[in-house]
Amino acid sequence: MKPVSQTAWYCCGVRMTDAESKNPLTGDAYAKLFMGDEGLAYWQEFRHFKAPVASNIARHYLIDAGLQELLARQQASTVILVGAGFDSRAFRFNTGEWIEIDEPAVIERKNEILPPIKCSNMLTRIAIDFTTEKLSDKLAPYSTRENIIIVLEGVLMYLTDAEKKTLLDTLTALFPKHHLFCDIMSRYFFDKVGHRIHKHFAMHGSPFKDLHAIQEALYLSYGYTLIDVQSTIRTASGKGIFPAPKFIVRMLPKKLVDGFNVYHFAYNRQVLLHQ
Template sequence: MDPIAKTAYYCCGVRMLDAHEKSPVCGDHYAELFMDADARAVFQRFESFRGPNAANAARHRIIDDILRERIAARPNQPILLLGAGFDTRAFRLGGGDWFEIDTPAIVAHKEHILPARSAPNKLTRMGMDFGQEKLEPKLETLAAQGNPVVVVMEGVSMYLTPEQLRATLATLVGSLPGHTLVCDLMSAAFARRYGWRMRQRIRELGGNFAPLLDEPADFVIAQGYRERGRHSISGRAVEHGSVPLPRWLFNSLLKSLRDGYQLYVFESLPE
């Protein structure tokens, strides 16, 4: 498994620990199924990162809530998880027509542990070599349906160079007209100030963040999107109490923490 794909074990480990809390943020009881000895060895490098781990769980919950709302309005809502990792929403959320794309190694491992055919909702998984294959052919089935798609890119953008992100968004805009994009975006300043320990651990795995932008949301908008909403990821963790910070401090001296890493909802514009 490549170094960036290994970070999927980190996110899964966060949800595993969260599921055992008295008041879980996500309540993903499937996450533990994927955490074998190798996965736990990866997660052990990150287990002491209280703040980033709380933010990771909060990010996942924000997306859960957005998707629940969409599914409530449209029970068969097509949802594409691009860079799905060990996401289990097709098993946890009631409804949706789910499509997952990730590396062949991750897809094969998921199929072994939690087969798509066992999901209570419709679920299609596709393996993709992101360095060699083009995304567009993977989207043909979704595009043929003709229904507005919700695309989720969770924990993905910070590993893409601006050129890679631009190319990915261009493919999505061209292939899935009118789609909604749900993604987390981290500013360069946030990564420098608050993300250096995380970057160090990722480098130890053999990976790294790509060069980040000062205003990543503006970059996405310039690729043919309209912003529909944003949510502070750290803010949700503070609200839940998993990050013990006074609200006045968070909303004054720590605005860079509040605003530098957010979950965005964008709507693609007609070409």
């Protein structure tokens, strides 16, 4: 697979580790199915990074919780996962219509292991070459849908500012009203702790790009409303999976503990037009 797609093995390995633990947070029993020999070999390089693994388990848990709360209120929702990787929420959740978008090699493997026909929810998988094809072309058929939810998990840190703006231009143009779940890392967090695991991602051709001090600033500038923000570190510590005592986490600088968060934004163009 292409370098950025290889990070899908990391995220899948994180969920596999959680599922095999004594008290799993997300319990993604499908994660191990996707790994195979290639995925397990890639994962060996990362599994000893206990703190990042715990943080990413918390990230998935927080997005799960946010989606479940929203879908409980809006069962007839279309959930679009851009850069879906080996996400299995369409199989783990009991409602929603799911659209998974990623590069051809990822989609091909997912269709081989867990074909959409076996999913109890309506599931569509769309292959895209992010370097040569436009996301807007792939998403356009869904632009008239109501109750749109976008998930960008483990995506934004690999995009330049220009690429993030193109992505947000696409989302806000096609979907005048939608919810957005994403994770954002601050530059401070990266400089203090994130760079350690990043060296390994970068060696595989997947460097982080254009991290900033104020994580939510770009999204607010597009007119998004911040609904909720949760620290992956605080969540991992609170759930007892972070590899440091809770009192140590409480002593850490706020900028560090709140430097890698899960955000829930809402966008409503009609409200913006009347402001």
